[in-house]
Amino acid sequence: MKAAVMYQKGELPQYADFPEPTAQDSDEVLVTVKAVALKHFDKGTATGKHYSSDAPKESGRVIGGDGVCLLEDGTRVYGMGVSGMLAEKAIIEKTRIVKLPAGISDAAAAALANAVIGAAMGLKFKAEIQPGDVVLINGATGFTGRVAVQIAKHYGAKKVIATGRNERSLKDLLELGADEVISVKQEDEQFIAQLKAIHTASPVDVIIDYLWGHTAEMILAVLMGKGSFTHKTRFVSVGSMAGDLIQLSAANLRSVDLQLTGSGLGGWSKDQVRQLFSEILPEMFQLAADGKLKVETVEVKLADIAELWDLDVADGRRLVVMV
Secondary structure (H helix, E strand, O other): OEEEEEOOOOOOOEEEEOOOOOOOOOOEEEEEEEEEEOOHHHHHHHHOOOOOOOOOOOOOEEOOOEEEEEOOOOOEEEEEEOOOOOEOEEEEEEEEEEEOOOOOOHHHHHHHHHHHHHHHHHHHHHOOOOOOOEEEEEOOOOHHHHHHHHHHHHOOOOEEEEEEOOHHHHHHHHHHOOOEEEEOOOOHHHHHHHHHHHHHHOOOOEEEEOOOHHHHHHHHHHHOOOOOOOOOEEEEEOOOOOOOOOOOOHHHHHOOOEEEEEOOOOOOOHHHHHHHHHHHHHHHHHHHHOOOOOOOEEEEEHHHHHHHOOOOOOOOOEEEEEO
8 A cells, every 4th residue: 555654763754655554453443544634743743752652663654643534334434543544544443433424525524633632622621611711722823723713612602812923814713703813923012911901801711722832921921910819710731832841930820810731642531532532523523514613724645745744834724635
């Protein structure tokens, strides 16, 4: 079979022939792959840079963690791979399969799944979002952030505030459900003043953060109290596109009613992951099929994997490899 194969750490993956995988037990099934979204997570795990992955030791392995595929009987599903998914054939787990509705395309389904995981799991299980909450999405101009804005509204958020660098995508967010947008390209003092004014008028209940780094420091500074009662805020770290480390004073933590947590692999219970596949993903796929959850993709060919590996896709779209 043809596949995207990573031979050596630091090199580009290659479009090459690779042995077809085989199921190792009754919990696994061989599928025909149709579409795989190429994400920062895939690149990180392929190179050993993501916290969940060791640096690649073996020479030659298929990359890609999840995607849209066909079961032997032709049923179209989303599945998580046991073997690499950027290939004509793959092995997926039977317990991590979601049947896809007719109205969603292969590309949209492949792109949406990881974004739902990066948005809904934090909103639902870590922030425990409630109808009427005010939600801040820090780093909302990326693909997952745009999905998070829409899911927050779907879960009943009264107000969604979105931050980001891409001016065009910020404007798009107003059409996707955001009520206010804040550019992180402005001076720190302006960013802090704008957010402080919003927080004073309508206190932020939930923060879903995809950036971390300096923007998280500024947001936490806005929340900092002065010794009186403060509004409780649930801050959920999902990504670290602006840097993996921050400076956080103990006084900042003590001065505000703050719940600080993270959402990612290792941070969810088994029951929550089961709920992801049995309830959350099916619901979101159906919303997309009904046109109520919007995503934009750029479709590319598996044969071009080396050329597109470092391709920068702008304006909140997701690169999807069609197999």
